[in-house]
Amino acid sequence: PRTMDELAVSGRRVLLRLDLNVPLKDGQVADDTRIRAAAPTVRALAERGAVVVACSHLGRPKGKPEPRYSLAPVAPVLAERSGCPVLFVEDVVGEKAKAAVGEAKPGQVVLLENLRFDPREEANDPEFARALASLADVYVNDAFGAAHRAHASTAGVAQFFAEKAAGPLMLAELAALSKVKDNPQRPLVVIAGGAKISGKLETLQALSQKADVLCLVGGLANTFLLAQGVSVGRSLVEPDLVELARQILEQAHARGTQVVLPVDVVVAENLEAAEGQVVPVSTVPANAMILDVGPQTVKLIASKVGKGTVFWNGPAGVFEKPAFAAGTLAIARALGESQAFTVVGGGESVEAVQLAGVAARISHVSTGGGASLEYLAGATLPGVAALEA
Numbered sequence: 582p583r584t585m586d587e588l589a590v591s592g593r594r595v596l597l598r599l600d601l602n603v604p605l606k607d608g609q610v611a612d613d614t615r616i617r618a619a620a621p622t623v624r625a626l627a628e629r630g631a632v633v634v635a636c637s638h639l640g641r642p643k644g645k646p647e648p649r650y651s652l653a654p655v656a657p658v659l660a661e662r663s664g665c666p667v668l669f670v671e672d673v674v675g676e677k678a679k680a681a682v683g684e685a686k687p688g689q690v691v692l693l694e695n696l697r698f699d700p701r702e703e704a705n706d707p708e709f710a711r712a713l714a715s716l717a718d719v720y721v722n723d724a725f726g727a728a729h730r731a732h733a734s735t736a737g738v739a740q741f742f743a744e745k746a747a748g749p750l751m752l753a754e755l756a757a758l759s760k761v762k763d764n765p766q767r768p769l770v771v772i773a774g775g776a777k778i779s780g781k782l783e784t785l786q787a788l789s790q791k792a793d794v795l796c797l798v799g800g801l802a803n804t805f806l807l808a809q810g811v812s813v814g815r816s817l818v819e820p821d822l823v824e825l826a827r828q829i830l831e832q833a834h835a836r837g838t839q840v841v842l843p844v845d846v847v848v849a850e851n852l853e854a855a856e857g858q859v860v861p862v863s864t865v866p867a868n869a870m871i872l873d874v875g876p877q878t879v880k881l882i883a884s885k886v887g888k889g890t891v892f893w894n895g896p897a898g899v900f901e902k903p904a905f906a907a908g909t910l911a912i913a914r915a916l917g918e919s920q921a922f923t924v925v926g927g928g929e930s931v932e933a934v935q936l937a938g939v940a941a942r943i944s945h946v947s948t949g950g951g952a953s954l955e956y957l958a959g960a961t962l963p964g965v966a967a968l969e970a
């Protein structure tokens with residue numbers, strides 16, 4: 582796609598699709614990572630004299646306005662992080678939105694209400710896309726985190742613009758992730774965690790064929806352990822995926838990919854336990870649940886991530902509970918100390934590197950969860966394809 586620098590924006594209205602899908606708590610932004618990542622783009626356009634018409638989705642309100650999914654709390658944070666005046670308008674493509682954009686001056690930012698308050702956004706409805714497009718002269722998509730969605734604001738809208746470009750965040754994300762996907766510096770080490778295999782299956786399959794080392798942690802490792810005949814007690818498993826897990830292990834083995842599964846784990850009877858107990862993975866009690874990886878597993882993984890390329894997605898345990906956070910935080914620190922090109926994607930792993938205080942030492946912290954996984958699985962992202970059509 583073209584870059585934003587190639588577009589003439591001075592005195593013109595720019596429809597800027599961002600991924601401002603941030604967690605809210607008590608009506609306040611709980612994590613501003615995505616807003617901070619979007620701010621330089623907003624500032625660059627405003628400084629070049631554009632009228633910035635910013636838009637995003639937030640959460641999954643299913644086509645109906647719902648106050649708890651309003652983008653209103655995001656506006657002051659975006660203003661602060663970008664240093665630009667941001668006017669929030671409680672409307673998506675209606676008269677209020679048109680009026681606000683019409684009155685905005687170059688250098689000002691209008692933030693539209695949550696695109697998903699209109700069911701036509703997710704339906705990629707052409708009339709909605711046309712209405713959105715009519716608010717601006719040129720289109721910039723910088724919403725990498727939503728690039729895997731073929732929605733009106735990420736895909737359909739592009740056809741109504743003669744001039745369109747990918748924003749700098751989108752390009753930085755694609756550049757960093759392609760260093761993992763295409764000709765990575767070897768060894769390529771993939772650490773896959775999180776609760777479940779489902780949702781990551783294509784990515785796991787694709788990366789298990791590319792990686793030199795595949796480390797499986799978190800809830801999803803349980804199904805792989807089960808596939809190897811290890812008793813996992815009452816741990817979370819996906820029985821339907823045991824056979825697929827076995828196939829992934831076999832394929833990895835056939836290709837010579839080294840697979841690292843937990844050798845020791847932290848178990849407890851339930852999530853509410855004040856502390857867990859470290860046991861070898863071969864002796865998980867029948868009434869226990871695996872809730873984190875143990876120190877030997879951490880050591881093993883840390884010994885693999887020193888050089889080459891490392892991609893990490895998904896925590897190694899229930900890290901929102903302090904009793905089961907040690908494994909995930911230790912993996913984060915190991916990546917922070919690594920000399921490898923390190924990429925971390927997905928909300929929870931990103932949170933973990935922040936919590937561990939090593940985010941600045943990670944080569945690339947992705948703002949995309951699903952988008953980064955789909956891209957690494959080899960999918961064409963509709964949000965990128967639409968800019969090239």
Ligand code: 3PG
Nearest residue numbers: 600602640726727950951
């Ligand atoms: C994300 O958080 O992964 C993106 O903002 C996309 O959100 P979605 O999964 O609701 O489409």
